[in-house]
Amino acid sequence: MTTADVRPATGGDVPEITRIQLVAxxxxxxxxxxxxxxxxxxxxxxSASWAEAVDHPGTDVYVAVEGQATVGFCVAGMAPEAEVAAADGALPDDAGSTALIASLVVEPRWGRRGHGGRLLATAAAGLRRRGAERGVTWVMQSDSATLSFYRGAGWHPDGTVRTLDTGENTIKELRLTGTLDLRLEHPETSGPG
Known part of the structure; x- marks a missing residue:
């Protein structure tokens, strides 16, 4: 039986993190x-950006592994003010204890095996140790699988939307928020992995 786990990333994981991001x-x-x-x-x-993230003391980078394969990653840390501010720039009362899941990606061929849930739960535990009580993340409005995954964890849109211009398309992202005391429902059948 193959073992699945999540662990903190090291510099040696950077090539696989980069590869997974490109594939995804x-x-x-x-x-x-x-x-x-x-x-x-x-x-x-x-790869250079990922190496900086792995080494940054304020950032937690985790990798999901199944057997010998690295199958996904998650990047988390305390949320910058711009990530938690309302559209008018006002900060919520809990801005100082809000964390950001900056990225959570599972390579598509490894999806639906619970890796996303394990990554999110591990990141949430690390963020709670940093003093965070609530988390936020941004998800493409058109990404129904990832939206469903986060909803299964008890995270929901807070009404904040941003539009990103890729130079070719515009992408609408919804800000989701939820507790870091997670209640994942069926992580093996939903979301990014």
Whole structure:
């Protein structure tokens, strides 16, 4: 029987994190991002950014593994004010104890095995140790699988929407928020993994 687990990322995980991000973007987000965006992705630059994230003391990067394979990753930390502010710039009372799940990606071929749920639960536990009480994340409005995954964890849209311009398309993202005391429902059958 193959063992699945989540552990903190190390510098040695950077090539696999980069590869998974590239595969996921090309598989799941090609239409949303547009071909020219994908053509401009530079693996060397992405790897350098991931190496910085793994080494940054305020950022927690985790990898999901199944057997010997790295199958997904999650990046989390305390949320910058811009990530929790209302549309008018006002900060909520709990801004100082709000965390950000900046990215949670499972390689598509490893989806529906509970990796996403394990990544989110591990990140939430780490964020609680940092003093966070609530989390936020941004999800493409058109990404029904990821929206469903977060809803299963008890996270819901808070009414804040942002629009990103890829140079080829515009993408609407919804800000979701929820407790870090998670109640994952059927993580093996929903969401990013």
């Amino acid at each position: 973007w090309r598989t799941a987000f090609a239409e949303s991002l547009g071909p020219s965006v994908l053509d401009r992705l530079a693996p060397e630059e992405m």
